[in-house]
Amino acid sequence: MDVRVSFAELSKTYDELPMFPVFDIAHYILMILQLRNDAGVGAEALAESNALACWLCGMLSCFGGKIVANFLLGQPVIAAFNSTKHIITATIVWYLMFYSPWDVCYRIISTKLGKLLVYPIKEFSRAKKVASGVAQAAVVYPQGFAVMIIIGAVKGTGSLFIRNVERLLRGVWTPTSNEIMSPSATFKISVTCAFLLTVERMGYIPFPPEQIMFGLTMFIVPYKVSVILLKIGDPYVHVERALRPMLFKKRKRTDGEGQSGKKEATKDQKKKNNDKDSKKKAE
Template identity: 30%
Template structure:
């Protein structure tokens, strides 16, 4: 029994095992599993937007096209940042077909069955965890793509990786402009989500490792995927929304502690007439009453 336990421990701690698992994980294609899950969560997020269902019934083609644009926003933004054709994401016809089918099932399935099923806790948890596994791979793909164009720019690689990992959050603004223009002001730049922050940090780590090669890149991707999955589990089972909010708020308070706070704009009250003018008006009123 002890020999079996020792063999299991040695197998789990073996570097070759984790390296082989990391290379297998990185070599997995995004389609069909990862992309289909991404399309499902994108359609569910858009369906939850205000006025999205009425917009889909009134303008189905526009709703379908916008859903696909939001789902592929990461690739579109990354290609634009690298001066490449933005429509490279449309080349794969299977992605387009899968997105159309998913959009139809989420928006128009009988009795909203498909949309309701996505809120079933076990299924929702599985979808979210698969999305995090895909996010780590997409960020790595973005950093690798940017490294060929900007090999010495850590910031450029991190930004492109961020776009690939959280492009959906940036693309939702386009959908809001069509469905509910009043809510279009709630875009990602003003209210940065945890997914965007985590994608940027992960992209910076990938970019630094790309320039220094301290760790085997596939092994680092596997480590980041485990971190993403662990954070998603913590966020799912707790009331925490953004783990970066506390250190971000404290650091900003420290940085602005010595600066002057802006004065509140006080609305000026309308100027009242002087006492002399009030008395003259009152006399004029009494004289008019006496004449009458």
């Protein structure tokens, strides 16, 4: 009983935690880090030759979830940038990650220790981002089960979906590299989270949303730490390998079935020919 009470209290405390500034700053740091890693050797050249394009790419990465969610719901895309304090904070993070002396900020965050400090903070807020997406979709489509899941997942992994647009600003075109063609474990986790929160909103799960979010967070954070320390892979792979052959593999005909089919087709053809001959004789 005490465990249930303590879990409920922790869930409530987690739900009431403000996102700004700690969790949002961790999010901005990792988004800019991913931008630099994705740009590779061209990141420094982009920052020096075209700071505006570099800044736009950074803002798209930082606010990708809001941008894509608003676009899909038919809401103003520019509303993703309506908070001055968030824009200023993200810009400061972007500047330090690209232009700090001797590139010290990027080098520190790129280390394993730096990632261990920032990633858990970032992942601690992912479930709350997904929940905000589900709630945003529910306002527009109260009965839109699929819409809530889609917007929730997008809100939790928006930077992954807007990456192709961000690459276009850098002059890179990779249409076959996207989250739909090769979904990441982060996206699958966000979909799972969005599904559970949507089912709860529909009244099919007898647990409050903050407990679902906190329970999922207790899985997401250790998983991300394990990825950094142990380099474990996608936890969904084994389930997919088991289900894919049963659900999505097309059954092929065996040689015996093919031969029997040919024999039946031959019999039908002979029958048709005999019918034609009999009609001719009758005429």
